[in-house]
Amino acid sequence: EDQVTQSPEALRLQEGESSSLNCSYTVSGLRGLFWYRQDPGKGPEFLFTLYSAGEEKEKERLKATLTKKESFLHITAPKPEDSATYLCAVQADSSASKIIFGSGTRLSIRP
């Protein structure tokens, strides 16, 4: 069964304190791994797609990386506006039209 596990569940950082969020996945043939951001009461907002091990993508203070078993979302010098839940999701070869989400990491940045 395809699965996505994210850790930690919650992370509190001081403004400027860099850290990483982890996403471990088990999938029967990875077509793509995705990161989304979700603010309270809103729908997920797309951040990145990664297709193959070794690939990296960057956007402002965020950088996503991918290995054969996991992905990391690195956040460098975060600001309070980066506070949100970050969702990892995968698309499997066996199921082309859906993505499977993890439970998310709730990130809180204190000023």
Add this chain to the structure above:
Amino acid sequence: EPEVTQTPSHQVTQMGQEVILRCVPISNHLYFYWYRQILGQKVEFLVSFYNNEISEKSEIFDDQFSVERPDGSNFTLKIRSTKLEDSAMYFCASSEVFLNTGELFFGEGSRLTVL
């Protein structure tokens, strides 16, 4: 910036009643999806829709659920006879191409409360 719009934002219904949730996807998008999120749980796939038919559906999407694109702009999710466990946030999403990039555009959701 184009966006996916959903109505209603919140609906309260009695168990056993029919509910229709409405979505207006982004105008040039061809692929449409419904996801749901029970409070405190994962975002779960319900159904994908393309060319006026269901492409894929999950085990959650049983005979009580149906989807329709009644005109060129709306995409609806109907729950025929609601149960308490249907209480959740329902998200509509759309994509321009067939999910290759993983970039789904989500609406803000419709919160369904079944009493």
